[in-house]
Amino acid sequence: MNDIQLTQLKSEFNEIKQSVDESCLYEGFSLRFNQLLDFSDLDIPYLGRSSWLTQIMGWTGLDSGGRLHGDSPPTPKRLFQFAFFMTNHINLPFTEPTALSHWLLSGQDNRFEPISMVDSMTNLVDSYVGRYYKRYAPAPHKRFLEVPLNRQAAVKRIVVSFSVDQLSFTGVYKLSKKLVHQKIENTVNELLDGTPHNLINITI
Known part of the structure; x- marks a missing residue:
């Protein structure tokens, strides 16, 4: 193999190296x-x-x-x-x-297989609920979410509310905080059934 052929092969490989997305x-x-x-x-x-x-x-x-x-x-x-x-x-x-x-x-x-998608989404949504609880929740919502069973019920209902496309790691990760917080607020209001001070344990 002569020098010209070696140079051509090296050039070909370098082009591939620069263009291939190895993340796939x-x-x-x-x-x-x-x-x-x-x-x-x-x-x-x-x-x-x-x-x-x-x-x-x-x-x-x-x-x-x-x-x-x-x-x-x-x-x-x-x-x-x-x-x-x-x-x-x-x-x-x-x-x-x-x-x-x-x-x-x-x-x-x-x-x-036991390492499931639902476990991941539950963990992620619970993190968002925790952030909402600490920074944004009005007082009635805070009192409601202080009860562990209430928080679990809210998280489960929010996970179920996501579409199939959203119910993936990248899908939920890309959702805006505003949208997720709106889902949390709506869900807590639904669980409170319009009576924010009626703080009873709710399971789903």
């Missing part, structure tokens, strides 16, 4: 990554996860954001370390860091 290789990684955190016993709220990962895993904020939102997995060594750590915090009848690593990358292992 790991489509769904961030969804599974968040689902795993939701399913664990670590009780990590959705809001603030990047900071948590930075403190615990030693990742940069940019790296943590890529794991959570960008379908960008860590290096194989770091992924295995994370999977090994998470096997200590998930309630499944097996602890195989290698299998967990493969599932995070590909999603192809039905033993991880």
Whole structure:
């Protein structure tokens, strides 16, 4: 192979390297990554996860954001370390860091079916309800949401109210805070049945 051919091949490869979007290789990684955190016993709220990962895993904020939102997995060594750590915090009848690593990358292992979308959405919506409760809720809503069963009922009803397209990690993540807060307000009003001071436990 002569120098001209080598140069042409190098040029061809460089064009491919610059144009290929490698995130498609790991489509769904961030969804599974968040689902795993939701399913664990670590009780990590959705809001603030990047900071948590930075403190615990030693990742940069940019790296943590890529794991959570960008379908960008860590290096194989770091992924295995994370999977090994998470096997200590998930309630499944097996602890195989290698299998967990493969599932995070590909999603192809039905033993991880208990790590469900509904769990992730419930966790995310509960985080939004918590923010609403602390910063925006009027007094009657605050008193209502102080009761754990009431808060659980509100979260469940809000999750059910999302459309199929919205009921995905990226779908809910992209919703505006204003829209989510409006859903929360409407749901609490419905559960209160128009009588804000009648604070009774409601289950659905």
